[in-house]
Amino acid sequence: MAVKGFDKFQFGCRLNEVLFASEPIRSIEHLFGRHRELDGIEKALFASGRHIFIHGDRGVGKSSLAATAANQYQSPDADYIDIGCAPDTTLKNIVANIAYKSIDASRLRKTKISSSVSLELRHLKAALASETTLNNLHEEIGTLTDAVEVLREAAALHSTQPVAVLDEFDRIADSNERAAFADLLKHMGDKKVPLKLIFTGVGKTLEELIGAHQSAIRQLEGIELSKLSWDARWDIVYTAVEAVGLTIDKEIAIRIAAICDGYPYYAHFITEKMLWCAFDDAKPVTEIERDHFLAGLSVAIDRISAQLKKPYEEATKRRGEEYEEVLWATADSEYLDRYAKAMFTSYEYVMRQRRNGSPLTYEIFCSRIRKLREEGYGAILVSDPDHPGLYTYREKMLRGYVRMQAEAHGIELAGEKIDQSLKQTMRVPSSLTRGYYVSKPPPGIHWERERRKFDDADDE
Incomplete structure (x- = not known):
């Protein structure tokens, strides 16, 4: 010990x-760096008929933000409803799941439904009185109107102020099923259903996730989550x-x-x-x-996770240290999109720390970068067809694993000189072209190293 x-x-x-x-984190005291987003969600949920969609890159903490926000909004007479999505998930599945969990919550709290309220329960009255299954509830939902009515009854059974989290909404494979939620939200607003929904999904815009459905604009508030x-x-x-x-x-x-x-x-x-x-x-x-x-x-x-390790291993296996050094150079920046010539300056920096071997020429380095777009090399990078020489990570979260590998090999990316008078810094808007927020680094930490200046227009 x-x-x-x-x-x-x-x-x-x-x-x-x-x-x-x-x-996921479920308590505000452990959710660092998200107080601005939590405050925005709380204010949005005051609006009648308003729901939340948290979107952004994989791994930035969408599920934790959703769970914490749900805990903040949910009344103390029940736990919030947590629904995980899968490729075969449908709108009916989700509505039936919400109803099923609401009935269980009602039974657990030994809630007594008065006769006057019971008369209002058209779909769930029988289910409340006896054991039922998801399949039984699924059969109750024949139309969108039925779905809205089931949710209204579920909300009444669940708690005073109910909220449901629909996590990983982007995993639903059928785009028509995702788009159907736009109509559902509109009808929930029209019928004043008191249930709040918090969606999470990987994507840059709501249109990617739920479709460009104008009827959902008033009902959904988008929260694009940036990196910490x-x-x-x-x-x-x-x-x-x-x-x-x-x-x-x-x-x-x-x-x-x-x-x-x-x-x-x-x-x-x-x-x-x-x-x-x-x-x-x-x-x-x-x-x-x-x-x-x-x-x-x-x-x-x-x-x-093997999901993060596999692309790195595919890019470097049986290829010596050369591809690892190139990979480390691609992650030596806070910017997601980088030109090959900017990455080459990072590569030169990496090789100065290696102290062995001969650095690649710029031409060979670029050929290795292009290889990293191929499946046989992990399909790690993708190129921008409109900007020759501009690359980004296919899976943004993989950059962190690449940085871990570099650090374990003695290569300190993103700056190595630490200012001992370090102070906490504020988050500031990034360039609008990048579409996300970044934070100022500590003194001595660089966004990226460019030892030589290049003209991006001449790149490749």
Whole structure:
């Protein structure tokens, strides 16, 4: 027991209270960097008939924001309803699921439905009185009008102020099913159904997720979720470290903030593994040291989701270190879209740290970059057809894993000089062309390294 005051069970339980790599955050005290979005959702939900759609890149914390917002809005007489979407999910499935969970909540609270209210229950009256199944409720929904009426009755049974989260809405394969929700929301507003819906989905715009349906504009408020600000990233680290009675050097906290690329999952996961490495230390620990950080990073890389590891392995397997060095260069920037010549300056920086091997020429480097668009090389990058030489990650969250690999090999991306007078910084709007928010980095942390200036117009 290297950490004073904890045995293994106590230590694990304490970490589970402050780190959330495997499940959504549901409490506002652990949702760092999202207070502006939470406030916007709360204000929007005051409007009658208004619902929320949280969208953005995979891994930015949409489910956590939705769960926390739902907990904030839901009245205390029941838990909010949580519905996960799948490729074969339909509108009927979701409505039936909401009804089923509302009936269960009503039974659990031993709610007595008065005769006057019971007479108003056309679809769910029988289900309330006896055991029923999802299939039974599914059969009750023949039309959109039926769906709206079932939701009205479900809301009355569930709680005083009910809310349902429809998580990963983008997974619904049938675009017609997704588009049908626009009509549903409009009719729910017209009939004053008191149930609030919070959707989450991967996408840049609501049109991608629900279709360009004008009737849903008044009913939906879109919240586009950006990556975490720098101060939110290291707040995750500091909070967890302090929760187990330890301290951590500021530089290590900033390295984790830089590696995680603004994705909360990485910050939670790396910190969890780092703290377990400190717990397993043979000597007593009062402060997280660099060895704990590097050991935790190594464990995180080994245990991370296969979905994130596979493209990296496909790009680098049996190809030596050359492709790894090229990959690291692609992630040496806060900007999602980068020209090949800008990435080449990062590659030159990487190779100066390697101290072995001969750097690729610019022409060969560009050929390797082009290879990274192919399936046999992980299909990691995609190019912009309107801007020759401009690339972005196909799966944005993969950039964080690439940064983890670079750090484990001794390559510090996104700046290596730390200003010891570091202060927390504010989030500021990014360029409108990039369409998301970024945060100012700490002093000494660079968005990207351009050791030589290039004319992008001449790129490739």
